[in-house]
Amino acid sequence: MILLAAIALLSLLFGAGDVGPGRAWQALSDFDAAAMHDSEAHFVIGELRLPRLGIGLVVGIALGIAGALLQAVTRNPLAEPGLLGVSAGSAFAVTLAILWGADAATLRISVAQLGALGGCLCVLAAARLQGIGNDPVRLILAGAILSGLLHSLSSLILLFDQYTADEIRFWVVGSLAGRDATDLMPLAPSLALAALLTVILARPLAALALGEHVAIGLGHHPRVVRLLVIVVVALLVGGATAIAGPVTFVGLVVPFAARALAGPDIRRTLWFCLPLGPIVVVSADIVSRLVVPPSELPLGVITALIGAPVLIAVVRRRRLPML
Template identity: 60%
Template sequence: MVTAVASLLWGAGPVSAADALPVLFGQGSEEARFVVTELRLPRLVTGIVTGLSLAIAGALLQALTRNPLAEPGLLGVSGGSAFAVAVAILLGASSATMTTLVSQTGALAGCSLVMLATRSRGLAADPVRLVLAGATVTGLLLSLTSVLMLADQRAADEIRFWITGSIAGTPLSHLRAVLPSLVVAGILVVIVASPLAALSLGERTAMGLGHRPGRIRVLVIVAVALLVGAATALAGPLVFVGLVVPYIARAAAGPDIRKTLWLCLPIGPALLLLADTLARVIAAPSELPLGVITALIGAPVLLIIVRSGRMPTL
């Protein structure tokens, strides 16, 4: 609630917190009401949806791979989604629904590559090697995206602005477009939560409890693709949110994935809204790219995890 109120009060524009505060109580000037209700409020809702989606996706990936470094932005899932959207923009796609579907398809492809990598000998048991493989895939996808930007100058500016990550100016039509897929993803999360907790004890134990590990993996991959694709369609490829939030939630709740998922619900939006507010006020009257702030927050956490004594699988 604190970060949500801060997101409504502070911004890079001329409307200060003192001007915006009366709007929350039904007062204030016309300009302040317009900025708060028409600009900052949709941005707040977008931040909540994006933060929640990336946090849950990161927690699911980490539980499935039993790897504390598994994160959509680090392992090529967000990169695959971003590349697919860049292709769609180049081809002239303008519909919010089309962008969302393309983004989720790219995320599904990226997530499938991640799972293939974790099933390869040596990678599943070595978190650092898995991150290196993901970084290679991400770098390749970013390079291909840069090639697309060179191919069409008209689309290059839109791709360049979008790929840096931002929740500013996202129309409500985009939020309505991702809502159905988020509902489906939520249902899948509810279905896989308990089986994932059993799977953390080992495949044989999970099978003994009546679960099917192969089916669990497929459902988790689909859920992650829906969540990351929706978040990328809304805000672009944001890294480290899916790493930091599950790390904080797991530190507070313990290894039980069900408790971790519950804590991700408030922590994910709070972290993203905090990052977005900082992006607005640090360089006011300009704004920093949101992806830069999330990287500045997440990079130290990544180093802490790598250097900690709990680096092996979860």
């Protein structure tokens, strides 16, 4: 939590514009006075960086928790919403919605969550197939095929519809730029529902990790638990994708780090995901602002650079003899 607070402060101090750390610190020290003496710094902190930080916190928590839940329900350490096609399904649904004229934030969020639900159901179906669900790498390959198909369909839509392309060109690679705090308001009910379901599902998931027969013996219903987890993942990933675009690898890196700190118990892992998710997302967002000033890199590019080595490390650990 201390590390998260420090990174949040850095997110307010550093950016790609003319307001450097010195001016930003002075504006934060006396925010009301800055409105009169340095209106630019006051505007940048209050209207740009602070809402961006809030969205980064929410997106980090949502993707971190979603990744941990998806890995628990598929029993696959490589399961990640971006790799398995969940985020791609959400992005494809939003692309279709914009093509058909939808632009309201609430509609976009609900459409993104429905698209994520479709991607989750495909993942769950693939995980139940003999030879795929038991092999983490094959499951990732199946997810890559689904993601590639959905991205190709989205690209075709962008080629033939200029308005849709203009609307989502920067959004589709994942970014926190240009977002407003009001974007979070329509997301609040679904996030509250997802949080409640996560608390309820933590104990059944811990039992399910010991095996289906053990979970049934303890009074849980594995099929119901899996379906509810899929609903939670769809709510979290769909909401995060709607406001920040399809940000990949966060759902892989965060649970990986959380398990390294907390051990295999899913309940402890979920607690550690709460601060680790925002730490990863906000840190990547800071880097995206600073590497190519005065422009910015998309957030999805930075998270991919962070997550790719983790993916390779997990694959080598699981299948070293075959590599």
